[in-house]
Amino acid sequence: MGVKHELELPANLEPMTRHPKVPGPGEPMRVHHSMCFGCGLDAPVGLRLNVTAGEDFCVTATMPVVDWMQGGPGVIHGGILSAAFDEVMGNASILIGVPVVTVNLEIDYAKPIPLGSTLRFTAEVLGKSGRKVYVRSQAYLDGFEAPVAAAYGIFVEINLRKHFEGYKEGAVKAPQG
Numbered sequence: 001m002g003v004k005h006e007l008e009l010p011a012n013l014e015p016m017t018r019h020p021k022v023p024g025p026g027e028p029m030r031v032h033h034s035m036c037f038g039c040g041l042d043a044p045v046g047l048r049l050n051v052t053a054g055e056d057f058c059v060t061a062t063m064p065v066v067d068w069m070q071g072g073p074g075v076i077h078g079g080i081l082s083a084a085f086d087e088v089m090g091n092a093s094i095l096i097g098v099p100v101v102t103v104n105l106e107i108d109y110a111k112p113i114p115l116g117s118t119l120r121f122t123a124e125v126l127g128k129s130g131r132k133v134y135v136r137s138q139a140y141l142d143g144f145e146a147p148v149a150a151a152y153g154i155f156v157e158i159n160l161r162k163h164f165e166g167y168k169e170g171a172v173k174a175p176q177g
């Protein structure tokens with residue numbers, strides 16, 4: 001079975017506009033948090049994804065599949081791929097100028113993805129309804145025309161300050177024991 005799902009979108013999607021202050025097509029998206037597992041450069045371990053803004057509500061990213069990402073012998077762990085989709089789709093949401101967190105993720109794993117390969121991601125915001133943002137993403141490998149994996153995500157708009165209030169900044173730095 002290949003990529004199977006279609007996300008059911010609500011009928012009441014609202015018109016969206018691209019936020020005027022987000023990077024232009026071809027420009028890198030900003031790291032939203034330096035310690036983020038998905039994109040942060042100070043995270044002790046992480047994907048360090050470079051996401052690039054595309055046209056309209058689209059982004060792209062590439063990810064080398066390296067040894068520590070291994071799940072089954074010689075192939076990527078499904079959770080790592082899921083984290084990459086989460087990050088790429090979250091970045092797509094930024095294009096409409098909305099701070100979001102993930103509430104729902106669905107992944108189709110269509111092919112095993114070998115260590116040493118490079119995944120290419122595309123993601124696009126499909127629509128917004130109230131606080132909910134609907135996003136789709138696909139992952140490609142050289143040599144395969146169809147996506148090797150795909151994801152749908154529902155993200156929910158948050159008040160950034162309130163949402164993270166009370167959580168420790170960079171818990172890895174908290175006193176041990």
Ligand SMILES: CCCCCCCC/C=C\CCCCCCCC(=O)SCCNC(=O)CCNC(=O)[C@H](O)C(C)(C)COP(=O)(O)OP(=O)(O)OC[C@H]1O[C@@H](n2cnc3c(N)ncnc32)[C@H](O)[C@@H]1OP(=O)(O)O
Nearest residue numbers: 032086087090091094099100101102103104130131154156
């Ligand atoms: C890693 C952190 C990154 C942070 C980034 C900060 C901002 C930067 C900007 C952009 C970043 C882009 C890059 C990031 C990429 C990575 C993102 C992640 O991995 S985030 C971590 C995992 N996710 C959580 O930890 C959420 C945990 N959940 C919650 O805290 C709450 O559920 C919250 C605040 C999201 C919503 O709770 P309520 O009480 O405010 O609101 P209620 O009414 O429950 O939900 C709002 C709407 O969402 C629907 N909803 C809620 N859960 C749903 C679900 N599971 N499936 C479908 N819909 C759901 C509800 O039905 C409701 O819809 P109706 O407005 O009534 O139409």
